[in-house]
Amino acid sequence: xxxxxxxxxxxxxxxxxxxxxxxxxxxxxxxxxxxxxxxxxxxxxxxxxxxxxxxxxxxxxxxxxxxxxxxxxxxxxxxxxxxxxxxxxxxxxxxxxxxxxx
Numbered sequence: 848x849x850x851x852x853x854x855x856x857x858x859x860x861x862x863x864x865x866x867x868x869x870x871x872x873x874x875x876x877x878x879x880x881x882x883x884x885x886x887x888x889x890x891x892x893x894x895x896x897x898x899x900x901x902x903x904x905x906x907x908x909x910x911x912x913x914x915x916x917x918x919x920x921x922x923x924x925x926x927x928x929x930x931x932x933x934x935x936x937x938x939x940x941x942x943x944x945x946x947x948x949x
Contacts, residue, residue, distance in 0.1 A: 857922075857930075857931070857934045858881075858882075858883040858886055858919075858923075858934075861886060861919075861934070861937070861938060861941065862880075862881045862886050864938075864941075865941050865945070866878065866879075866881060866886070866889065868945045869889055869890065869893045869941075869945070870889070870893075872893050872896075872897065872908070872945070872948050873892065873893050873896045873897075883919075883923050884923070886919070887916055887919045887920055887923070890912050890915055890916045890919065890941070891912075891916050893912055893944075894909050894912035894913050894916060895909075897909035897912065897944075897948060904947050904948060905948055907947045908943075908944040908945070908947040908948035909944075911940045911941070911943040911944035911947060912940065912941070912944045914936075914937075914940040915937045915938075915940035915941045915944065918933045918934070918936045918937035918940065919933075919934070919937045921933050922934045922937065
């Protein structure tokens with residue numbers, strides 16, 4: 848029997864996996880219990896901070912976060928789309944951003 852997950856479950860999983868690492872990139876305390884919208888805002892906040900850096904790896908990480916924010920937003924706002932695929936793409940870009948910035 849397959850377990851059905853919802854986008855909210857997936858956003859919760861993304862929050863658990865990435866919030867702390869994202870907050871560390873901008874030197875802030877990780878917020879807890881984020882809603883899907885607040886998680887997207889965090890991704891965008893980190894993206895904007897890294898984009899302003901003169902370091903190439905931070906700018907590349909910002910590009911990854913920009914893509915992640917688009918996929919996350921689409922997964923949340925486009926009910927006719929394949930949300931699982933969009934969230935998987937967002938995860939790839941979130942991981943890429945963290946690896947690139949580190």
